[in-house]
Amino acid sequence: MFGNEELRGPRRRALHRIAIHVALALALVLGAAWAAIQPAEALPSFARQTGQPCSTCHTAFPQLTPYGRRFKLLGYTTTGGAYTFPPYPPLAFMLQSGFTHTNSDQPPPGGDFNSPNNWTDLAQQFSVFWGGKITDHLGAFVQTTLSYDGGGAAFGWDNSDIRYADTATLAGHDVIWGLDFNNNPTVQDPWNTTSAWAWPFIASTFQPGPYAATLIDGPFGGLLTPGNALSAGGYVFVDDSYYAELSLYKTPTYNFQTHMGDCCASDLLGNNITFDGPAPYWRLAVEKNLGEHSIMVGTYGMLASVTPNDISGFGTDKYLDVGFDSQYQWIHEKHAVTLRANYVLERQQFDNVLSQGVASNHIDYLQSLKLQGEYVYDNTYSFGAGYFDIRGTPDAGIYQGNNGVPSPNSSGFVFDLAYLPFSHGGPKIWPWANTRIGASYTMFTRLDGLTKNVDGGNLSASGNNTLFLYAFTMF
Amino acid sequence: MRPIVTNLAIVVTALAALGPLRADELPVRNCTWCHGTSAQGLTVAPRLAGQREDYVVHQLQSFAAHKRDDFLAEKYMWSATANLDPVTARNLAAYFSSLAPRAANDGESELVAEGRAIFENGVPTENIVACQACHGPEAQGVREIPRLGGLSFTYLKQRLEQWNEGHDALAAPMPKVARSLSPNRIAALASFLSFVGGETAEK
Numbered sequence: 001m002f003g004n005e006e007l008r009g010p011r012r013r014a015l016h017r018i019a020i021h022v023a024l025a026l027a028l029v030l031g032a033a034w035a036a037i038q039p040a041e042a043l044p045s046f047a048r049q050t051g052q053p054c055s056t057c058h059t060a061f062p063q064l065t066p067y068g069r070r071f072k073l074l075g076y077t078t079t080g081g082a083y084t085f086p087p088y089p090p091l092a093f094m095l096q097s098g099f100t101h102t103n104s105d106q107p108p109p110g111g112d113f114n115s116p117n118n119w120t121d122l123a124q125q126f127s128v129f130w131g132g133k134i135t136d137h138l139g140a141f142v143q144t145t146l147s148y149d150g151g152g153a154a155f156g157w158d159n160s161d162i163r164y165a166d167t168a169t170l171a172g173h174d175v176i177w178g179l180d181f182n183n184n185p186t187v188q189d190p191w192n193t194t195s196a197w198a199w200p201f202i203a204s205t206f207q208p209g210p211y212a213a214t215l216i217d218g219p220f221g222g223l224l225t226p227g228n229a230l231s232a233g234g235y236v237f238v239d240d241s242y243y244a245e246l247s248l249y250k251t252p253t254y255n256f257q258t259h260m261g262d263c264c265a266s267d268l269l270g271n272n273i274t275f276d277g278p279a280p281y282w283r284l285a286v287e288k289n290l291g292e293h294s295i296m297v298g299t300y301g302m303l304a305s306v307t308p309n310d311i312s313g314f315g316t317d318k319y320l321d322v323g324f325d326s327q328y329q330w331i332h333e334k335h336a337v338t339l340r341a342n343y344v345l346e347r348q349q350f351d352n353v354l355s356q357g358v359a360s361n362h363i364d365y366l367q368s369l370k371l372q373g374e375y376v377y378d379n380t381y382s383f384g385a386g387y388f389d390i391r392g393t394p395d396a397g398i399y400q401g402n403n404g405v406p407s408p409n410s411s412g413f414v415f416d417l418a419y420l421p422f423s424h425g426g427p428k429i430w431p432w433a434n435t436r437i438g439a440s441y442t443m444f445t446r447l448d449g450l451t452k453n454v455d456g457g458n459l460s461a462s463g464n465n466t467l468f469l470y471a472f473t474m475f
Numbered sequence: 476m477r478p479i480v481t482n483l484a485i486v487v488t489a490l491a492a493l494g495p496l497r498a499d500e501l502p503v504r505n506c507t508w509c510h511g512t513s514a515q516g517l518t519v520a521p522r523l524a525g526q527r528e529d530y531v532v533h534q535l536q537s538f539a540a541h542k543r544d545d546f547l548a549e550k551y552m553w554s555a556t557a558n559l560d561p562v563t564a565r566n567l568a569a570y571f572s573s574l575a576p577r578a579a580n581d582g583e584s585e586l587v588a589e590g591r592a593i594f595e596n597g598v599p600t601e602n603i604v605a606c607q608a609c610h611g612p613e614a615q616g617v618r619e620i621p622r623l624g625g626l627s628f629t630y631l632k633q634r635l636e637q638w639n640e641g642h643d644a645l646a647a648p649m650p651k652v653a654r655s656l657s658p659n660r661i662a663a664l665a666s667f668l669s670f671v672g673g674e675t676a677e678k
Contacts, residue, residue, distance in 0.1 A: 051554045056509075066518050070508045080505045082558045136499045167504065167512050174512035181486060232486065240511050250482075289518045290581065291629030331518075333546050 044432035044474055045090035045131040046071070051081030053423075054434055059336035060382040060420055061434065061474070062192070062201050063374065065329070066287075066294045069190035073176050073237050075165030076132055076139030090132025092432075094143075096125040098470040100204040104463030109206055113150035123148050124205050127158060138164050143226075145261075149205045156261020157227040159187045159196060176237040184226040185216050185249060185281050188233075191296055193325035193340045195221045199372050199384055200416050200440055202472045208464040211399065211448050212268060212390050212408030214346035216281075216302050216321045218368050219388040219410060223273065227257055228265035231281065243285040243298070248278035254310070267317070268398050268408075269358055271308030276316045279304035285325075294329040308352055315351040322346075336376040344368045346392075359397040366392035366408060374416075379423035382438070384416040399448070403456040407449025412461075416440040433475040442466045501566055509551065515577050519547055521630040525576025530621040531568035535559060537643070545642040547633070578625030582666025590667025593660055603655050606664070614671045624671030631665035 043061070047054060050071070054061060057068030064072070071078055084090075098121055105116035113119045127145040134140060143158035165178035186194035195217040209220050216222040233247025251274050257263035264272040285298030300323045305316040323344040330337045346366040350359040372386035389411040396406035418438030426433040447454045447461040454461050507513070509520040516522035523531065537543040538552040539559065556564075582590075594614065597605035606623070610616055614624035623631065637643060638653035639661075656664070 050505075051558055052551070053554060056551055056554075067509045067520075070517075074504055074508050078504050078508045079502060080555055080558060167507070169513065174515075176512055230482070232482070237512075240517055291627070292519060294518060 043092055043129065043131050044430075044434070045092040045129065046076065047081070047432045048083040048088065049079055049081050049085070049090055049132045051079075055379040055423060058379070059329075059331065059338060059374070060376040060379060060418060060423075061436065062197055063199070063338055063376075064190060064192060064197075065331060065336075066289055069287075070176070070240075072141075072190045073165065073178065073235070073243075074167075075137060075163035075178055076141055077135075077137060077165065079133065085133055090130060092129040092131050093475050094125065094127040094129065095123065095473045095475075096202060096470065097122045098124050098202075098204055098468055100206045101467040102206075102208065102463070103465040104459055106206070106208060106464075109150040111150035111152060113206070119150070119204075119206050121148060121150070121205060123153075137166050138162075147205070154261055157183065159184055159226045161187050163188075173238050174240060176240075178235050180231070180233050180235060180245070180247065182231050182247075183229065185222070185224055185229060185231070185247075185302055186300070187226070188231075188235075188245070188247070189283065189300070190243075191285065191287075191298065191325065191327050192338070193296075193298075193327050193342045194300065194323070198342070198370070199340065199374065199386060200414050202436070202438075202468075202470055203440065203442070204466060204468040204470075207442060207466045207468065208444075208447075210390055210408070210410035212366060212392065212410065214321050214344050214366050214368055215273075215304060215319045216300075217323065217342065217344045217370075219370070219390050219412075223267065224265045225262060227252075227260045227262050228273065229275065229279070233281070235283075240289070241287055243283065243287065245281075245283040247281045249275065249281055249302070249304070250278055251275045267306065267308055267353075269308065269353060271353075272310065274307045274310040276305040276307045292330055292332050294327075294331075296325075296327045298326070299324050306352070314353075314355045317352045318347075318349040320347040320349075334378040336379070338372075338374045338376075340370070340372045340374075342368070342370045350398075353397070360395045360406070361393060361397075364393040364395050364398065366390065372414075380420050382416070382418040382420065382436075384414075384418075386414045388412055388414065394449075403448070403450070403454065405449040409446055409449045410444065411446045412442065412444040414440060414442050430475055433473070435471060435473040437471050438469075440466075440468045440470070442468070501570055502563070503567070503570060505555075506567060506571070514571050514574055516579060516627050516630065519629065519633070520551070522576060522579070522626055523571040524574035525625075526568075526572055526622055527616045527618060527620065528565075528568045528572040529619045530616060531571060532565055533619050535564045535568070537646075542645050543643045545633075545637040545640075548643075576622065576625055576672060578672045579627035579669045580625075582628040582669035583662065584666070584670075586663040586666040587670060588667075589660075590663035590665070593664055594667055598660075601655065603660075604652060614668055623668045626668060628665045628669040631668050632661055635661045635665070 057065055057071055100119045102117055108114045108116055125145050125147045127143050130140050130142045140162040142160040145158040146153055146155050161182040163178050163180050168175045180188045182188045184196050187196040213223050229249040229251050231247040231249045235245035237243045254263050267273050279302055281302045283300040285296055287296040302321045304319045307316050321344055325342040328339045348364045353359040354362050369389045374384035376382045391409040394406040399406045399408055418436050420436050422434040443465050444461040447464055452460045510523050511517040514523040535556050538548055539556040594606045597603045609620050610623050616622035635653045638650045644650050
């Protein structure tokens with residue numbers, strides 16, 4: 001995952017040491033090759049396969065351009081480069097390193113990180129990808145991640161999206177159609193307004209954040225993370241403008257999720273989320289492109305019946321998420337502007353946890369709003385700013401962990417400044433490498449209903465403001 | 476684990492039924508992921524449908540040789556043609572030329588009359604040649620001379636501006652022709668041409 005969702009799993013220090021050694025070795029290799037410059041690319045395996053530079057599909061990765069969205073909808077199968085599968089496997093790698101400082105000291109994260117502030121994590125995430133075609137119409141983006149959060153390293157199945165896609169002409173209309181199989185709702189979405197590929201594209205493992213999130217989105221992602229739900233679905237994109245998708249999600253067994261590195265998604269009470277039957281996910285969007293302008297307006301959502309902890313006898317909790325989103329892009333030669341808006345309304349009907357006597361209300365609502373703008377110059381310098389707000393029905397049962405304040409309400413701002421030095425030239429020995437070196441600052445104006453005493457002590461909401469310095473490298 | 480295995484079996488069966496191992500004879504989608512699903516143009520990428528086969532081949536050669544050197548050509552097409560063999564280039568050009576073109580109809584309609592006048596008659600007093608002399612009365616092109624009718628306003632305007640800026644200098648006679656066109660006349664020509672072959676042009 002690119003976000004800040006904490007990977008849970010077995011603690012494996014040996015794997016962590018391997019990750020650090022790999023990181024250092026690669027840093028040396030890349031450093032030695034620094035002086036030799038060649039044209040550079042983005043998700044390196046996609047770049048090798050298509051022959052295109054990163055800037056064809058990304059303004060500043062991972063933000064997609066109109067062409068990047070079509071590459072994805074066509075199943076990651078288009079080629080044009082010198083290195084395609086077979087025989088060249090479309091493998092790529094990612095390393096995320098960071099330094100985190102919070103405004104006020106925090107409880108130590110534990111493990112190797114026993115200080116109350118200023119954590120340096122050289123291998124926050126190390127990923128291996130299969131990113132590209134398998135056959136002319138079948139392609140995959142499959143990420144596995146070794147993550148490290150201080151307690152130990154965890155190896156897990158990360159964002160994965162497998163597609164079969166083709167084009168057709170129906171009644172005079174151009175159609176891209178496909179079948180899609182993925183492990184995280186919205187990972188299949190080609191717009192960066194939905195949660196799996198939402199801005200900010202990288203955040204600290206240690207960043208404090210709001211307690212509340214909807215099933216499919218929130219200020220920093222939804223409750224479901226990669227591997228917690230598996231889908232089968234289909235989509236059409238008509239006349240390069242009208243997108244419709246329907247997918248059905250099921251939660252794998254706890255055993256399977258544990259084996260894949262992350263069991264399981266938790267509801268707001270900390271219960272494991274198990275879907276009772278397939279959960280439909282839908283998506284409708286209109287994207288209009290005129291010259292250098294591209295605008296999308298869309299809606300999406302999910303309906304899930306959840307049996308908390310898979311314990312029968314209390315009925316199911318029903319979650320209905322309905323989202324509305326919009327993205328505008330203007331890409332003029334070296335200038336790229338992207339504006340995004342996302343709003344999700346979630347209706348929670350707690351038949352189960354109410355009858356268990358845990359929730360206070362039968363029906364709660366939760367609303368998540370995100371507004372963002374990003375400017376990129378020459379695919380090299382990126383500045384982004386965003387506002388987030390999550391609010392909902394006070395529920396003393398659901399939000400009992402919030403220091404006696406039964407409110408999910410949080411809001412704040414995020415700023416991100418990044419430098420992508422290899423957008424026009426990577427190391428000669430591996431010209432497809434790219435890196436995003438940046439600083440982000442997350443400001444909380446309200447956290448879990450409070451502006452002050454958010455920890456029950458003297459910590460103010462702004463005490464959780466987080467400075468994150470990072471290096472996000474793809475190779 | 477059983478449901479997962481069952482699901483995977485269903486997926487594999489479905490994919491097998493759909494023939495994912497089928498290989499394409501011509502890598503059309505390598506072009507259409509940017510130029511639009513039926514090559515009618517998308518954002519800044521021009522329409523390829525109905526374009527003259529010889530013109531497309533010649534342009535692909537120009538991109539590969541870095542002779543066509545405007546910003547967008549360098550950004551997208553240099554790398555797109557770097558590994559393109561001549562036979563595939565010719566076959567792709569023949570395929571796209573066989574598709575029926577649709578007019579973009581995205582110019583400024585109030586400029587159409589002025590654009591039509593320049594296209595049909597030129598501006599004799601300023602030594603501006605009539606476009607139709609080479610591109611044909613329906614702006615349909617011939618051999619290496621491109622079809623202009625119905626290309627998008629943005630593309631036509633940018634192309635004429637690029638010659639004014641000194642790009643693609645070897646594409647005689649267009650650099651010289653474009654230099655004699657003012658920004659207003661470029662906008663008028665691009666507007667008129669964007670409707671040619673479309674419904675609006677008939678009215």
